[in-house]
Amino acid sequence: MRKQWIALLALTAAACSGGAAGTGSQEFKGQSVEVVGPWTGDEQKSFEKVMAAFTSKTGAEVKYTPAGDELPTVLQTRISGGTPPNVALVAQPGLVAQFARAGSLKPVNAEVEKAVTEHNAAVWKKFGSVDGKLYGFTFKTANKSAFWYSDKAFQQVGATPPATWDDLVKTSKAISETGLAAVAVGGADGWTLTDWFENVYLRTAGPDNYDKLAKHEIAWTDPTVRKALEELAKLWGDSTLIASGALQTEFPKSVINVFGEPPSAAMVFEADFVASVISTNTKAKVGQDAKFFPFPSVAGSKDAVVAGGDMAVQFKDDKVTTELMKFLASPESGQIWAELGGFLSPNKDIKPTAYPDDVTQDLAKRIVDAGDNVRFDMSDLAPAAFGGTKGAGEWKDLQDFLADPGNVDGIMQRLEADAAKAYGK
Amino acid sequence: MDAAPGRSPRQAIPFLLPALVVLAALVLYPLVFSLIRSFFDASGEQFVGLRNYVDTFTDPRTLTAFRNNVIWVVVAPAAVTGIGLVLAVLTERIRWATAFRLVLFMPMAISLFASGIIFRLVYEEAPNQGVVNAVLVGVHDVFSPSSNYPGARPRDGYTATEAGFTANAPARAGDTIMVPLVGFSPQQVPAPALPASVPQAGQGELRGVVWLDVSVGGKAGRIDPTERGLPGVAVEAVRDGQVVARTTTGDDGRFTFPDLTRGEVVVRLPSSSFTLPFRGLTWLGPSLITPVIISSWIWIMTGFAITFIAAGLSAIPRDALEAARVDGATEWQVFRRVTIPLLSPVLLVVFVTLVINVLKIFELVFVIAPGSVQSEANVLALQMWQVSFGTGGDQGAGSALAVILFLLVAPAMLFNIRRFRRERS
Numbered sequence: 100m101r102k103q104w105i106a107l108l109a110l111t112a113a114a115c116s117g118g119a120a121g122t123g124s125q126e127f128k129g130q131s132v133e134v135v136g137p138w139t140g141d142e143q144k145s146f147e148k149v150m151a152a153f154t155s156k157t158g159a160e161v162k163y164t165p166a167g168d169e170l171p172t173v174l175q176t177r178i179s180g181g182t183p184p185n186v187a188l189v190a191q192p193g194l195v196a197q198f199a200r201a202g203s204l205k206p207v208n209a210e211v212e213k214a215v216t217e218h219n220a221a222v223w224k225k226f227g228s229v230d231g232k233l234y235g236f237t238f239k240t241a242n243k244s245a246f247w248y249s250d251k252a253f254q255q256v257g258a259t260p261p262a263t264w265d266d267l268v269k270t271s272k273a274i275s276e277t278g279l280a281a282v283a284v285g286g287a288d289g290w291t292l293t294d295w296f297e298n299v300y301l302r303t304a305g306p307d308n309y310d311k312l313a314k315h316e317i318a319w320t321d322p323t324v325r326k327a328l329e330e331l332a333k334l335w336g337d338s339t340l341i342a343s344g345a346l347q348t349e350f351p352k353s354v355i356n357v358f359g360e361p362p363s364a365a366m367v368f369e370a371d372f373v374a375s376v377i378s379t380n381t382k383a384k385v386g387q388d389a390k391f392f393p394f395p396s397v398a399g400s401k402d403a404v405v406a407g408g409d410m411a412v413q414f415k416d417d418k419v420t421t422e423l424m425k426f427l428a429s430p431e432s433g434q435i436w437a438e439l440g441g442f443l444s445p446n447k448d449i450k451p452t453a454y455p456d457d458v459t460q461d462l463a464k465r466i467v468d469a470g471d472n473v474r475f476d477m478s479d480l481a482p483a484a485f486g487g488t489k490g491a492g493e494w495k496d497l498q499d500f501l502a503d504p505g506n507v508d509g510i511m512q513r514l515e516a517d518a519a520k521a522y523g524k
Numbered sequence: 525m526d527a528a529p530g531r532s533p534r535q536a537i538p539f540l541l542p543a544l545v546v547l548a549a550l551v552l553y554p555l556v557f558s559l560i561r562s563f564f565d566a567s568g569e570q571f572v573g574l575r576n577y578v579d580t581f582t583d584p585r586t587l588t589a590f591r592n593n594v595i596w597v598v599v600a601p602a603a604v605t606g607i608g609l610v611l612a613v614l615t616e617r618i619r620w621a622t623a624f625r626l627v628l629f630m631p632m633a634i635s636l637f638a639s640g641i642i643f644r645l646v647y648e649e650a651p652n653q654g655v656v657n658a659v660l661v662g663v664h665d666v667f668s669p670s671s672n673y674p675g676a677r678p679r680d681g682y683t684a685t686e687a688g689f690t691a692n693a694p695a696r697a698g699d700t701i702m703v704p705l706v707g708f709s710p711q712q713v714p715a716p717a718l719p720a721s722v723p724q725a726g727q728g729e730l731r732g733v734v735w736l737d738v739s740v741g742g743k744a745g746r747i748d749p750t751e752r753g754l755p756g757v758a759v760e761a762v763r764d765g766q767v768v769a770r771t772t773t774g775d776d777g778r779f780t781f782p783d784l785t786r787g788e789v790v791v792r793l794p795s796s797s798f799t800l801p802f803r804g805l806t807w808l809g810p811s812l813i814t815p816v817i818i819s820s821w822i823w824i825m826t827g828f829a830i831t832f833i834a835a836g837l838s839a840i841p842r843d844a845l846e847a848a849r850v851d852g853a854t855e856w857q858v859f860r861r862v863t864i865p866l867l868s869p870v871l872l873v874v875f876v877t878l879v880i881n882v883l884k885i886f887e888l889v890f891v892i893a894p895g896s897v898q899s900e901a902n903v904l905a906l907q908m909w910q911v912s913f914g915t916g917g918d919q920g921a922g923s924a925l926a927v928i929l930f931l932l933v934a935p936a937m938l939f940n941i942r943r944f945r946r947e948r949s
Contacts, residue, residue, distance in 0.1 A: 172913045257740040276706035276738050278675055287894035339675075339707060344649045346896040347808050483917075488910065490898030491585060498896040 128158030130419045136188040139165045145439045152435050153426050159419050178203050183414035190409050191479050199229040205416040206232045214428040218446045222471040235412035238427050240445050242462045243294050243370040243405040244394040249357050252365035260392030267395050268333050271340045274365045280342035283364035285353030286501045289494020293478035300327040301474055302400035313480045315522040319514035328507045336504035351376050358383035371462045375441050386458045404469040407476040485521035492517045562923035576924035589902040600818050601878035608829025629827035640891030643820035647807035657804025670801040672756050676708040688795040694788040700725050701732030704745050710738050718776040720753035730781040734773050753777015757797050761789040810900040817892050829874050836870030880936045904929050
């Protein structure tokens, strides 16, 4: 009897350790790492599952601190207090550059760099580099070049997803004839408007000018900016095409206006995360009632994607931190979250079938396929005073442009004045 | 200082010390630190003298914040004290005074943040969400019912004027006029509508048809099989600016002007059939946002004023009021000449406390104002937070704002303190 007990115990122990350790050694057992990230709610749960996989692989405990929108403040405070986390996931490349130049960040080690080069298009390495050194890589990305449309509204006029900007305007006009506004714009949030502008600008002015404007090497009074604003005005300037009250509409509501009941518009432009807003707030089914088409080509432009993303960076360079960075850079970690949904990665070695549905697979594929034509969200690259402040800078200027799309010159001058002030600092 | 006889101040020091230490650590140190910090730049290393203050006073956003703070201070505390006084005096007379006051005091128990969210919804623009606009629209529609075909418009060939859509080409008796309308949902066409058809030209009569030119695969400007006429649209025949005949369309959308004398007329569709429904006011737009936020603050703080004033009221010597009444004073005179003068110390304290509260107002503005109007609704405390933490995090400039805010609040504080002292002596 006693012997049996012991045998059983031994067996269970073996099974436990076998399951937990997987193929990995437990060389970091007893150590712990802290990760600060923006994710809360469901995203937090998903990320914690990714971290659980790291723990079972290496034995190191992971403490995840969700910081939400206040992540820059949290990090800044932690750094000035002398207790930075091991790893942080930062959505603002500008902040990464700031921390890197201040010496708070550690450059990634050669192994991590190799993994980044291997698994991503070259352009992603550029996003994570400051002054020629690689400080991080994009772990989770957002495809910000998607128009989501209500299939029902399109069927009403027999429309198909437009491939060009002019087609989009034409389709919009056809839809407005049925008494439905064509496009819902979440203008109360400035960031949606900067995404609009960036997508048009990337297409009309090309990736090179995009990079220059992002660094403010060309002025906002440049003819390329005018061209992009004028294209935007073709849509924004027609009051029958844009759902009314756009400037009082927050982003989630603009989505609900299209896919809720009763709808007041037929399309909404924004990133892949629109899908989760649809499924949590409306009865519409993504993939059936709600579909997407990529941001149309403007004046014959090539495929291009504006992307956002959370960059993994490290504040310490001990072994266990490096191990975690290596894990995050590998397709293995991304695959875990991909299967849980609500996740896109620039990592081209994540199997497309890992993404749970057709829509997500398509969104992910477009980012990977766009290769080096991906550009990081320009307003995230700009100083926060210009590209990331409620009621100021680019956000406010584009909101005023949405209110009065005829005033291209006035807006360009204000954008330039605000940019000059913010970049000058 | 009036030390009690026989006790040395030296003995008091050990007793005071804990409180002094806490005070120094939590109040004095941050105060002095903020003051010093306000003379340094964003990084905190470079001494910049008064530049932060100069920047603050030349920044248009701060100036808007100043202006709004002035509006707040002038309007809000006086309104709350006034309403509080009236309600306190009135509730004193009723039987369920305590219950009534309890209800009015309840908003104080809700955090400002939560109240902000409530009022954000109350003032929502869409009448099916915002209760204020729902009431406005309800009242409005009782007096002037909405039009039959809101938002509909002729496809082309008509010019929108104040009186309605006027045909570009004149017509005469014997003609047949086709009026294709768009911008209206086919599902909303009233039930009695019949399929549209082209009327036959009539001798001496001007005939025509008004129909909804919207259908899947339908040709623009032509009556397709599923398209229906629009009943009840007013049509006018105008000659030299004078309306010579008036009619409305039948169920099949047809209309006829039977006996037009010879000569040309112009057909006009009066705008009354097409006016958009009244949607209430844009409460959360740039022009009304500050009054809206002030109104919600009044709702929250009135309970506070009532409680204090009611307490003061119960302390008033009853015989003074009775004496006045016996002397033949009317209730208004008693209120005006006896109650208010006796209450004035309490009113002043309430008023000044509210002024201090108003100068620090933050949450309500932060929550209620949509991002697109946050700069119009801005106040100093919000501006301070945005400058220090929201954007690139210039805590030098933020400290300067904090110091300015402190200087503005200080006189009111001193006033209150002196008042309390005088009352005690």
